[in-house]
Amino acid sequence: MTIHQPHGPDTDRPLAATVVGRRTLLKGAVVAAAVPAAVLGTAGPSAAALTKYATIGTGVDQVYTRIRDLSGSQYVHTRNYSFTYNPSFHDLCNAWANTYGSVLRWNTAGATEVDWIGCIGVYANKSGSHGTGDAFDLTYVRHTNGVYMDANYSHTSGAGIAHNRRYAGVAWATRKHLAEVGIVKSDPTHGNHIHAGRYKNGSSSLLLGKGTWDTLLVQYACNAFTGAGIAFDGAWGNQTQGAYVEMMRRLGIPATGASSPFSSVTALQNMAHALAARGSVASALPA
Numbered sequence: 001m002t003i004h005q006p007h008g009p010d011t012d013r014p015l016a017a018t019v020v021g022r023r024t025l026l027k028g029a030v031v032a033a034a035v036p037a038a039v040l041g042t043a044g045p046s047a048a049a050l051t052k053y054a055t056i057g058t059g060v061d062q063v064y065t066r067i068r069d070l071s072g073s074q075y076v077h078t079r080n081y082s083f084t085y086n087p088s089f090h091d092l093c094n095a096w097a098n099t100y101g102s103v104l105r106w107n108t109a110g111a112t113e114v115d116w117i118g119c120i121g122v123y124a125n126k127s128g129s130h131g132t133g134d135a136f137d138l139t140y141v142r143h144t145n146g147v148y149m150d151a152n153y154s155h156t157s158g159a160g161i162a163h164n165r166r167y168a169g170v171a172w173a174t175r176k177h178l179a180e181v182g183i184v185k186s187d188p189t190h191g192n193h194i195h196a197g198r199y200k201n202g203s204s205s206l207l208l209g210k211g212t213w214d215t216l217l218v219q220y221a222c223n224a225f226t227g228a229g230i231a232f233d234g235a236w237g238n239q240t241q242g243a244y245v246e247m248m249r250r251l252g253i254p255a256t257g258a259s260s261p262f263s264s265v266t267a268l269q270n271m272a273h274a275l276a277a278r279g280s281v282a283s284a285l286p287a
């Protein structure tokens with residue numbers, strides 16, 4: 001596997017200029033006012049004024065984090081690295097981060113929260129969602145008790161089922177709010193992190209689909225949460241359909257029809273939320 005290098009101007013910027021000390025900032029909305037807005041000249045579908053943000057969710061640190069390499073070493077930046085977003089995409093990222101944080105808090109009776117979230121890029125000077133600041137390349141989620149999800153490790157069988165479920169849970173937390181979620185192996189350029197973007201084939205519809213990326217998400221979740229043991233190949237065939245129906249039965253959500261995730265955004269979000277909740281504490285689904 002090749003090591004995907006961080007991309008975009010964020011990673012070329014002198015680090016000291018964008019680091020904001022954790023203790024110098026209040027949590028929450030104050031943060032946005034503390035960082036300068038920048039209008040970039042890049043044309044894009046939204047052509048929004050891009051803005052730098054130092055946090056994600058309700059004051060959670062976002063940390064520039066290089067991909068873990070095969071020896072397990074990893075470069076993690078000092079806290080509060082500023083990334084450049086389309087502001088409305090930042091709102092959506094706040095939503096997925098808050099979804100994951102809330103289910104983690106709920107499932108641990110308030111004992112554990114998200115400590116920080118690792119990223120290797122949002123805006124990048126290229127075409128596609130990154131070019132308009134509408135995609136987030138997610139590398140890591142750290143809990144306050146030291147438990148973590150590392151996107152280039154936690155998906156592997158060697159990492160163990162708890163890592164596998166956390167990885168799936170994080171991915172589904174992003175999918176609750178974003179149309180385009182590519183987990184590891186979804187395509188060659190996103191071969192070792194979770195890509196979470198606002199648009200899928202130009203659409204922001206959250207409905208579940210049978211394209212490669214959503215199929216991989218479903219296949220991975222079925223294997224991690226129900227032990228389905230199906231192929232992780234991105235092709236929605238009979239095995240995937242059967243495993244999906246079984247997983248949905250155990251979630252108590254209709255698998256097909258007008259109130260299924262293929263037809264109802266509410267149903268999609270209910271499924272994603274339930275999987276994020278289970279994944280945050282690495283638990284299986286009820287029988």
Ligand SMILES: [Zn+2]
Pocket residue numbers: 130135136137190195196
């Ligand atoms: Zn990406």
